[in-house]
Amino acid sequence: KQEVTQIPAALSVPEGENLVLNCSFTDSAIYNLQWFRQDPGKGLTSLLLIQSSQREQTSGRLNASLDKSSGRSTLYIAASQPGDSATYLCAVTSGTYKYIFGTGTRLKVLA
Amino acid sequence: GAVVSQHPSWVICKSGTSVKIECRSLDFQATTMFWYRQFPKQSLMLMATSNEGSKATYEQGVEKDKFLINHASLTLSTLTVTSAHPEDSSFYICSARESTGSTYNEQFFGPGTRLTVL
Numbered sequence: 001k002q003e004v005t006q007i008p009a010a011l012s013v014p015e016g017e018n019l020v021l022n023c024s025f026t027d028s029a030i031y032n033l034q035w036f037r038q039d040p041g042k043g044l045t046s047l048l049l050i051q052s053s054q055r056e057q058t059s060g061r062l063n064a065s066l067d068k069s070s071g072r073s074t075l076y077i078a079a080s081q082p083g084d085s086a087t088y089l090c091a092v093t094s095g096t097y098k099y100i101f102g103t104g105t106r107l108k109v110l111a
Numbered sequence: 112g113a114v115v116s117q118h119p120s121w122v123i124c125k126s127g128t129s130v131k132i133e134c135r136s137l138d139f140q141a142t143t144m145f146w147y148r149q150f151p152k153q154s155l156m157l158m159a160t161s162n163e164g165s166k167a168t169y170e171q172g173v174e175k176d177k178f179l180i181n182h183a184s185l186t187l188s189t190l191t192v193t194s195a196h197p198e199d200s201s202f203y204i205c206s207a208r209e210s211t212g213s214t215y216n217e218q219f220f221g222p223g224t225r226l227t228v229l
Binding site: 032034041042044046089091093098099100103 | 143145155157202204221
């Protein structure tokens with residue numbers, strides 16, 4: 001059974017710092033890994049999707065990497081801003097197309 | 112990009128009543144839709160997979176008679192919480208996968224429905 005874990009569970013950093021969020025999964029037989037952002041009381045905003053054949057994806061200040069063999073992904077956020085404060089979720093999919101979500105990292109960027 | 116809507120965005124109901132939540136794919140056809148629930152400060156948990164024209168597949172521990180799912184068309188799936196109780200209060204989110212079989216197998220998520228049962 002696929003399990004997805006995110007470390008740390010919560011993170012508080014001063015504005016301007018570069019930071020790394022971690023996601024690990026137990027079954028490497030995945031199709032995709034996707035990173036989402038969720039603001040309090042809101043739905044999901046897709047940030048980056050990495051196919052199983054890819055190693056990384058970039059969008060603006062965000063960079064996500066994938067190492068399938070080790071069951072890990074990282075989300076790198078450069079020059080963090082208070083507006084980046086949110087919960088970040090990673091999710092993996094397999095042949096059944098089901099998304100298995102991680103436990104989430106609550107990020108707070110202090111002005 | 113593909114858009115998924117949910118209605119209502121929030122609902123408050125009395126204990127014992129039933130509540131229907133709609134999930135629509137606005138600009139694409141979705142053979143498969145998924146329903147998730149999220150408790151406060153927790154992650155999303157898959158409840159069921161909704162397939163157009165057939166019965167939904169429920170995850171272990173989810174009562175199919177409690178959470179009725181209907182996927183009557185390629186753009187609409189509904190989740191009905193029957194005889195709702197306070198413990199059913201949660202944030203319900205749906206997602207939809209394009210029928211054409213996206214190369215990326217990407218799903219698109221709705222904005223969620225917050226259910227509060229008094």
